[in-house]
Amino acid sequence: LSATATRPPRPTRAAYRRFQPIATRWNDNDVFAHVNNVVYYSWFDTAVTRFLLDTGLVDLRSTAIIGLVVETQCRYHAPVSFPDEVAVGLRVDRIGTSSVRYGIGIFRADDPLAAADGHFIHVYVDRATQRSPQPLPAAFRDALAPLLTAQA
Amino acid sequence: LSATATRPPRPTRAAYRRFQPIATRWNDNDVFAHVNNVVYYSWFDTAVTRFLLDTGLVDLRSTAIIGLVVETQCRYHAPVSFPDEVAVGLRVDRIGTSSVRYGIGIFRADDPLAAADGHFIHVYVDRATQRSPQPLPAAFRDALAPLLTAQA
Amino acid sequence: LSATATRPPRPTRAAYRRFQPIATRWNDNDVFAHVNNVVYYSWFDTAVTRFLLDTGLVDLRSTAIIGLVVETQCRYHAPVSFPDEVAVGLRVDRIGTSSVRYGIGIFRADDPLAAADGHFIHVYVDRATQRSPQPLPAAFRDALAPLLTAQA
Amino acid sequence: LSATATRPPRPTRAAYRRFQPIATRWNDNDVFAHVNNVVYYSWFDTAVTRFLLDTGLVDLRSTAIIGLVVETQCRYHAPVSFPDEVAVGLRVDRIGTSSVRYGIGIFRADDPLAAADGHFIHVYVDRATQRSPQPLPAAFRDALAPLLTAQA
Numbered sequence: 125l126s127a128t129a130t131r132p133p134r135p136t137r138a139a140y141r142r143f144q145p146i147a148t149r150w151n152d153n154d155v156f157a158h159v160n161n162v163v164y165y166s167w168f169d170t171a172v173t174r175f176l177l178d179t180g181l182v183d184l185r186s187t188a189i190i191g192l193v194v195e196t197q198c199r200y201h202a203p204v205s206f207p208d209e210v211a212v213g214l215r216v217d218r219i220g221t222s223s224v225r226y227g228i229g230i231f232r233a234d235d236p237l238a239a240a241d242g243h244f245i246h247v248y249v250d251r252a253t254q255r256s257p258q259p260l261p262a263a264f265r266d267a268l269a270p271l272l273t274a275q276a
Numbered sequence: 277l278s279a280t281a282t283r284p285p286r287p288t289r290a291a292y293r294r295f296q297p298i299a300t301r302w303n304d305n306d307v308f309a310h311v312n313n314v315v316y317y318s319w320f321d322t323a324v325t326r327f328l329l330d331t332g333l334v335d336l337r338s339t340a341i342i343g344l345v346v347e348t349q350c351r352y353h354a355p356v357s358f359p360d361e362v363a364v365g366l367r368v369d370r371i372g373t374s375s376v377r378y379g380i381g382i383f384r385a386d387d388p389l390a391a392a393d394g395h396f397i398h399v400y401v402d403r404a405t406q407r408s409p410q411p412l413p414a415a416f417r418d419a420l421a422p423l424l425t426a427q428a
Numbered sequence: 429l430s431a432t433a434t435r436p437p438r439p440t441r442a443a444y445r446r447f448q449p450i451a452t453r454w455n456d457n458d459v460f461a462h463v464n465n466v467v468y469y470s471w472f473d474t475a476v477t478r479f480l481l482d483t484g485l486v487d488l489r490s491t492a493i494i495g496l497v498v499e500t501q502c503r504y505h506a507p508v509s510f511p512d513e514v515a516v517g518l519r520v521d522r523i524g525t526s527s528v529r530y531g532i533g534i535f536r537a538d539d540p541l542a543a544a545d546g547h548f549i550h551v552y553v554d555r556a557t558q559r560s561p562q563p564l565p566a567a568f569r570d571a572l573a574p575l576l577t578a579q580a
Numbered sequence: 581l582s583a584t585a586t587r588p589p590r591p592t593r594a595a596y597r598r599f600q601p602i603a604t605r606w607n608d609n610d611v612f613a614h615v616n617n618v619v620y621y622s623w624f625d626t627a628v629t630r631f632l633l634d635t636g637l638v639d640l641r642s643t644a645i646i647g648l649v650v651e652t653q654c655r656y657h658a659p660v661s662f663p664d665e666v667a668v669g670l671r672v673d674r675i676g677t678s679s680v681r682y683g684i685g686i687f688r689a690d691d692p693l694a695a696a697d698g699h700f701i702h703v704y705v706d707r708a709t710q711r712s713p714q715p716l717p718a719a720f721r722d723a724l725a726p727l728l729t730a731q732a
Contacts, residue, residue, distance in 0.1 A: 161345040193313040197349040501653040
């Protein structure tokens with residue numbers, strides 16, 4: 125389905141640093157018996173949030189800064205269908221003053237090539253106002269560092 | 277939330293050619309009481325499909341070619357929350373041999389600036405095999421033409 | 429599809445007191461090109477919450493008591509498919525000390541008979557602890573009264 | 581949250597015959613930081629469909645009869661929140677001429693008592709017309725039998 129000459133190749137698992145297993149659900153499938161394009165983003169979201177919770181730096185009830193999603197993108201390469209199991213590959217592409225760009229790849233079963241890949245950008249803001257960007261704390265940067273790659 | 281110097285400005289309604297009203301649902305909201313980033317893509321999907329059905333060119337049960345989604349992207353500018361009503365602005369950015377790129381803007385209530393904007397790319401393939409790209413029929417191109425803009 | 433002799437008949441619109449219009453979304457449809465059974469409950473939820481917000485008694489950010497959903501049920505009578513528009517009929521079946529049981533009917537387009545019907549039970553609890561049931565305030569009972577029917 | 585004297589007790593795992601693990605997703609959570617009531621039904625649906633696919637009796641693309649969902653119900657006993665893992669307990673309550681009623685329990689992490697429980701009723705119909713109920717084939721009954729309990 126590579127429609128354009130400029131479309132980048134399908135990433136491999138080596139392009140990611142952490143993998144989150146996700147089981148498809150029956151109602152992820154659409155009329156064409158494939159997982160609907162929208163659902164992939166719920167997997168992106170889940171993989172990023174699981175990483176943040178697992179680091180222990182973010183607690184959903186008490187955290188003073190929250191990550192607002194400012195941009196997401198996904199390229200779809202090959203179908204995924206319920207009851208497939210997928211692994212969501214996660215890496216960090218860039219750590220800015222207040223922002224983090226994650227690179228994400230969706231891998232179906234044992235396929236070495238990504239069924240889809242994309243990115244997800246968080247900007248950290250004050251939780252109460254949800255407005256002014258806040259600098260990422262040092263502990264946060266330290267937790268992100270192991271996922272950083274030279275890809276972007 | 278414009279995190280980077282290169283982030284394009286929020287589009288206005290004038291950038292779109294057709295508007296699909298969508299009502300938010302209670303479970304569109306996430307923990308932060310805003311519509312979750314994933315949900316916007318279900319609105320993209322709905323606006324494109326409604327347009328295709330309304331043209332009469334696509335019938336979900338009988339169409340010989342189907343549009344596979346190969347890429348989507350969304351930039352989030354301002355929050356939307358249930359029970360907001362939104363209008364999904366739609367335009368056509370590019371008509372390729374087998375592909376169509378739609379530009380999409382999400383407008384909340386009476387806000388003249390988009391709360392989010394992005395794109396959605398379909399590649400048309402044979403329905404049975406869901407593989408080889410198929411040229412867009414002339415009638416299809418004719419239906420898309422009124423939505424075409426010079427934006428991309 | 430009335431599988432059992434005891435299955436109650438499809439309700440009419442006269443059985444409900446308030447109607448919430450809802451537009452289907454493309455990804456509401458499942459593999460069989462009908463709205464998936466799960467989605468109906470998001471319409472139940474949306475109709476109840478819209479009613480509560482519209483009364484002005486509930487504010488999602490400040491309310492001291494919250495309604496926990498303790499039981500829901502739906503019977504499916506006839507298919508609904510994107511791009512159908514539906515009306516969600518709402519009534520109040522019973523007002524208890526701390527609980528409210530709503531009766532709900534899903535009506536497709538101009539169909540006089542419900543495509544689905546069911547119920548939805550809220551128990552009100554203290555927001556902070558989300559545990560001990562709280563008596564419904566008088567203003568709350570007054571707002572519910574016009575929707576009360578003799579059906580249950 | 582047992583609001584009424586007649587509310588049945590929370591089932592234990594012993595009441596079910598098969599368990600399907602399901603991982604919560606970030607956008608399963610609602611404004612109150614608990615999995616939204618609607619989402620539980622997607623787990624019901626997924627557990628039943630996984631069982632049917634795993635038996636080998638149902639193939640989503642070729643099956644001549646399909647199970648239409650005619651009734652579902654859920655009682656909610658205790659909250660579940662992302663990133664909880666849940667196990668969906670499944671049993672068969674009744675096998676009719678053309679219908680199957682499943683009993684379902686949602687168990688959070690290591691909790692011996694169900695966080696929610698309910699039922700799910702399929703009526704089998706001809707796939708092409710999706711109307712007239714069809715008798716369950718003998719092989720189908722044989723596959724259901726090991727899940728049958730004396731509960732209903």
